[in-house]
Amino acid sequence: MTTIEPILEGRRSQPDQLIEVLQDVQKICGYIPQDAMKTVARELGVPLMEVYRVANFYKAFTLKPRGKNVITICTGTACHVRGSDLLIDQVKGQLNIEPGDTTKDGLITVECVNCLGACALAPIVVQNESYLDHMSPAKLRKIIDHAKGKKKKEASDAQVQS
Amino acid sequence: MIQTVTLTIDGVPVKAAKGASVLDAALEVGICIPHLCHVPFLQDTGACRICIVENVKNGSSRVTTSCTLTVQEGMNIQTNSEKIRKLRRNLAELLVAQAPNSKAIQDIAVRCGVKEVRYPFRNENCVQCGRCVRYCTEMWKANALGFVGRGKNRRVEFPFATRPDFCKNCGSCTLYCPMSITPCGGPMKRGEEHLCGKCESQAVTAPNIIGACTRCELGKGFSCTRHML
Numbered sequence: 001m002t003t004i005e006p007i008l009e010g011r012r013s014q015p016d017q018l019i020e021v022l023q024d025v026q027k028i029c030g031y032i033p034q035d036a037m038k039t040v041a042r043e044l045g046v047p048l049m050e051v052y053r054v055a056n057f058y059k060a061f062t063l064k065p066r067g068k069n070v071i072t073i074c075t076g077t078a079c080h081v082r083g084s085d086l087l088i089d090q091v092k093g094q095l096n097i098e099p100g101d102t103t104k105d106g107l108i109t110v111e112c113v114n115c116l117g118a119c120a121l122a123p124i125v126v127q128n129e130s131y132l133d134h135m136s137p138a139k140l141r142k143i144i145d146h147a148k149g150k151k152k153k154e155a156s157d158a159q160v161q162s
Numbered sequence: 163m164i165q166t167v168t169l170t171i172d173g174v175p176v177k178a179a180k181g182a183s184v185l186d187a188a189l190e191v192g193i194c195i196p197h198l199c200h201v202p203f204l205q206d207t208g209a210c211r212i213c214i215v216e217n218v219k220n221g222s223s224r225v226t227t228s229c230t231l232t233v234q235e236g237m238n239i240q241t242n243s244e245k246i247r248k249l250r251r252n253l254a255e256l257l258v259a260q261a262p263n264s265k266a267i268q269d270i271a272v273r274c275g276v277k278e279v280r281y282p283f284r285n286e287n288c289v290q291c292g293r294c295v296r297y298c299t300e301m302w303k304a305n306a307l308g309f310v311g312r313g314k315n316r317r318v319e320f321p322f323a324t325r326p327d328f329c330k331n332c333g334s335c336t337l338y339c340p341m342s343i344t345p346c347g348g349p350m351k352r353g354e355e356h357l358c359g360k361c362e363s364q365a366v367t368a369p370n371i372i373g374a375c376t377r378c379e380l381g382k383g384f385s386c387t388r389h390m391l
Contacts, residue, residue, distance in 0.1 A: 034322055047305035048328075052321040056310045 003028060004036050008043045015046045022055055031062045067102045067109040069147040071140075072126040076115030079123040083136075087123060088112070090137040094144055108147055169237035184228040184239055185213050195241050196250065196273050198257070198266065198340060199291035200229045204300050209292045211253050212270060216240040225249065250274045256281060261289050262355040266340035272361050283355035287341055288318060294335035304330045 007024040011017045021044065025036050032055050041048040055061045073091070075084050088099060091110050095103055099112040118124050121133035127143060165180040171188050178187035183206060188195050198210040208227035215228040218238040225246070228239070240246065254274035257267050259281035267289065290309070295318060298307040306329035310319040320326055336342050345358050 037321075048321045048326065049299075049305045049308040053308045053310055057312055 004039060008040070012043050013045045015044055018044060018046055018051065018054060019058075022051070022061055026061055031065050065102065065106070067107050069107060069128055070109045070111065070126075071144070071147075072111045072113055072116075073099065074114075074116045074118075074122070074124045074126075075112045076119060076122075078119035079115075082122045084123040086137050087125065087135055087140050090140050091144070094141060108144065167233050167235045167237075169233050169235070169239065171239045172241055178233045180233070182233050184215060184231040184233055184237070186229075187233050188228065188239075188241060193241060195228055196254075196270055197229060198270055198289075199293055201293055201297065201338060204293075204296045206230050207292055207296070209290060210257070212250060212257070212274070214246060214249060214253070216243055216246055247275065251276055255279050257289055258357055260284050261286050261341060262357070263287075263344055263349050264289075264341045265343040265345050265358075268345050268358040269361065271357060272359055276357060276359075279357050285350070285352055285355055289340065290316060290318070291340060292318075293338040293340070294318060297334045297338050302330055302332055302334065304328060304332070306330070307335055 004025055007021055007028070011021060018040070021040055022032060025032055025040065029036065037051045037055060038048060040046070041051045044051075055063060071091070073079075073084055073087050075088070092098065095108060095110065097103055097108075097110060099110050102109040116124055116126065116131075118131065118133070121131070123135050125132045125135045125140060125143075127147075132139070132143070166177045167180055168175055168177055169184075169187070170176070171184070171191070171193055174191070174193070176187055176191050176193075178190065182190075185195055185197060185200060185206070195213045195215065197213040199208070200206055200213065206227075206229035208230040211227055213228045214225050215231070216223040216225055216239065217231065218240060223240070223245075228241070251274050254267075254271040255276050258271045258276060258279050261267055262279075262283055262285060292309070295307050295309060298304050306320060306326055307318055308321075309316055311317055320329070346360065347358070350356070
């Protein structure tokens with residue numbers, strides 16, 4: 001792994017830097033690959049088990065590759081009352097994936113969280129760090145179509161170029 | 163020279179080395195506190211909660227696990243009060259419900275006086291006592307096993323769920339696992355789980371003989387400290 005070398009710079013043999021290093025790996029790779037975990041364990045002097053345990057423990061770390069678009073649906077109390085399960089049904093029906101999974105083409109990842117702390121805007125959905133308030137299944141469908149449509153457009157652009 | 167402190171366990175004055183746990187001090191003088199996750203020479207985590215005792219202080223008492231409680235001068239410990247027996251029975255009941263397919267756990271249930279199990283049986287393969295993890299980490303320094311996940315998804319696992327090449331194949335994880343000995347009647351199938359309770363005659367009814375460890379046969383299944391030393 002050459003890409004994570006700059007992260008480890010100046011942090012080698014410092015076990016207390018584990019979480020910071022993993023956060024940076026997550027930022028660069030989008031997820032935490034197995035090889036990266038092995039490298040981090042070796043370079044920081046932490047047992048591999050410890051790295052694996054920490055990466056598994058915190059929800060901020062994902063061990064599976066994530067899609068280009070990450071759609072996060074809030075399932076907190078306020079969002080649930082105002083119909084977040086309808087949004088989940090919409091996603092399931094439209095993309096054929098369960099929350100926590102990524103579509104096969106690697107475009108969209110759907111996740112659920114328990115509360116985003118914006119209950120006045122319920123039900124709330126986060127798409128790539130932008131907060132979309134008062135969502136409905138119809139609005140969500142458009143967003144997903146848009147995210148999917150980008151791919152078709154890019155593909156057709158690529159065909160034109162070639 | 164080893165510094166000692168004097169404490170009272172079940173009304174008996176006991177001398178113990180400074181820094182020792184109450185469980186060790188009690189077992190040293192032959193007072194039996196039932197325990198499951200405690201392994202001699204390993205760090206105690208208080209995972210199974212079976213070894214709870216009452217720490218009486220200024221007339222009020224606190225219930226804590228004795229394996230993580232360090233001895234202090236003038237402590238007053240009750241290992242076998244009515245309250246503790248009731249709590250411990252309930253804990254043992256929960257353990258049996260979680261994993262009935264273990265002689266060690268069935269033995270502990272008998273030892274703690276469980277007569278019936280009021281909880282639905284889960285028939286899991288693990289009670290998360292952490293004996294395997296601690297032995298692997300502390301004794302062998304192999305770090306091949308560990309707890310992964312959290313909450314109800316917490317489980318013992320190898321890194322990346324495959325046996326790593328730095329595993330020393332010592333087999334201690336199986337040896338120290340309370341699940342490695344099945345009940346005498348063989349493994350119970352799903353839907354047939356029950357409390358064994360056949361060894362009840364071997365248990366010393368604790369209320370009669372206060373705080374006595376008779377080196378009962380019940381400890382063998384989980385290598386009770388009295389059998390190992």
